[in-house]
Amino acid sequence: MEQKYILENCTSFKPADIFECGQCFRWNKEEDGSYTGVFKNNVLNVKKEGEKIIFEGICEGDIKDVCRDYFDLDTNYEEIKEKLSNIDEYLKTSIEYGSGIRILNQDLWETIISFIISANNNIPRIKVIIDKMCKKYGNCIKYKGKEYYTFPSIEKLGEASVEDIRTLGVGFRDKRIYETTQMFLNKEITLQELESEEDTDVLREKLMTLSGVGEKVADCVMLFSLKKYNVFPVDVWVRRVMNELYIKEDDEKKVSKKLLQKLAKEKYASLAGLAQQYLFYWKREA
């Protein structure tokens, strides 16, 4: 059902910051600077006009509730930014740069598959692959004369063979995607048990039983889909930034993940994941 929702007085909300900071792969910029994306069975366009945020599109359920959940509107980012800004100058600068970032509450299944695809890959290609996957196995939703496709269900993707998946251009990740899908299909593991697991370390262990899910992917899934703001995914960019700012080792490859995790915990504590997003976005764009 086509709906519209206008959000006022939301200072920590900039579509570009939210959709370009690297947490999601299915939002695309329109000519007018707004973004259109698909999540669950919704197709939404998000536009900032002055102080107003305008959400418009096809929505299952009440658009206000859907947005509140997906865009994390009940979390006070002003307070978070204030806390993080006081930690040091770097964080302060990065937060000024990415002041409109919010961590989306993305679909767990979609996030797991998307970040398996992200391994040793680059963002433009990740987006192309996911797009193809949705076109082939998702459902079509028409909005304003264009066709959009939902992310495939477990059952639908479960019908695909390793070879089928390979044709999407996923390369060596074909087997990983296949195996993980089959694990959910066969109920060896369920989304529900992952969603209800409170303990971060136990949750990480469970996620890492999935094929193609290592520490980094597991942490991304926890941060971008399960609101675990304390986890600190370490990738090549984060290593680069942290080394440049705090450690200053000549060869950044020698900096251990352990050290980075420890540093993040000491400095950023329960907000490490958010700090990571601000730093990552700042250094990668600049």
Place this chain on the structure above:
DNA sequence: GCGCAGGGGGTCG
């Protein structure tokens, strides 16, 4: 222009 390394939000054996 063309061909060939080099490397990309890691994971696995």
Place this chain on the structure above:
DNA sequence: CGACCCCCTGCG
């Protein structure tokens, strides 16, 4: 610790 699929980039 090296290979891994695919694709895009930079350099000769």
